[in-house]
Amino acid sequence: MSFRESYGKGIMEAVGTFVLLLTIQLSVDAHSNSDKAPMAIGLVLMVMVYAGAPISGAHYNPAVSLAVTLRGKQPMGEMVTYWFFQLLGGTLGAWLGAYLSGDYSNIGVGKDFTVRQAFVAEVCFAFVLCFVVLCTATHSKTAGNGYFGAAIGLTVTAGAVAVGQQSGAAFNPAVALGLSIAKGFESFGYCLGTALADLLGGVLAALCFYVVAPDQFDTAGYEAVGTA
Secondary structure (H helix, E strand, C coil): CCHHHHHHHHHHHHHHHHHHHHHHHHHCCCCCCHHHHHHHHHHHHHHHHHHHCCCCCCCCCHHHHHHHHHHCCCCHHHHHHHHHHHHHHHHHHHHHHHHHHCCCCCCCCCCCCCHHHHHHHHHHHHHHHHHHHHHHHCCHHHCCCCCHHHHHHHHHHHHHHHHHHHHCCCCCHHHHHHHHHHCCCCCHHHHHHHHHHHHHHHHHHHHHHHHHCHHHHCCCCCCCCCCC
């Protein structure tokens, strides 16, 4: 196989995650109107999902890749490759965003909230995000739909508004770890815990989908709308 055939999908994942973290860094820095950050982040995720879906499935999120793999729509080896490129692209995007804005952002526990509350919030909304992906982009009855990208982007926007003050609203291990690494591994313990909480959300989403959509497990294969 050629280099493009071997790594083209992974590079697409790096590009999409790069753009996502670049937007996060620029929209939540100290010099921007951070109240509009959830909208900017959700919109850029939506357009990048539409851009990358025909190429890699446009996960841009290790928790989503894990959920899709557990769903049976992605080989385990490809999932690991995606994880590498997602973290690489996310870290580079966070670095560039910090360079352009002059300010390094990071996630953290909100004032008057506990770490436990923050982690539960991350599990809940990572679950919602991954479940929306599975339902809109891998269910046979939604094949060929044109709304899956909007549904995914709006889920992130809603989650950021709902629990951004509690946990930082990562819902994505590449976001949590990418921001921390770019800032010299600041709060790395919390960000690593957040990443694990997000992965747990992906596992729970796959389990929930298995329970509510038993007809989707009658056939094998790795073809899926938006998560090829």
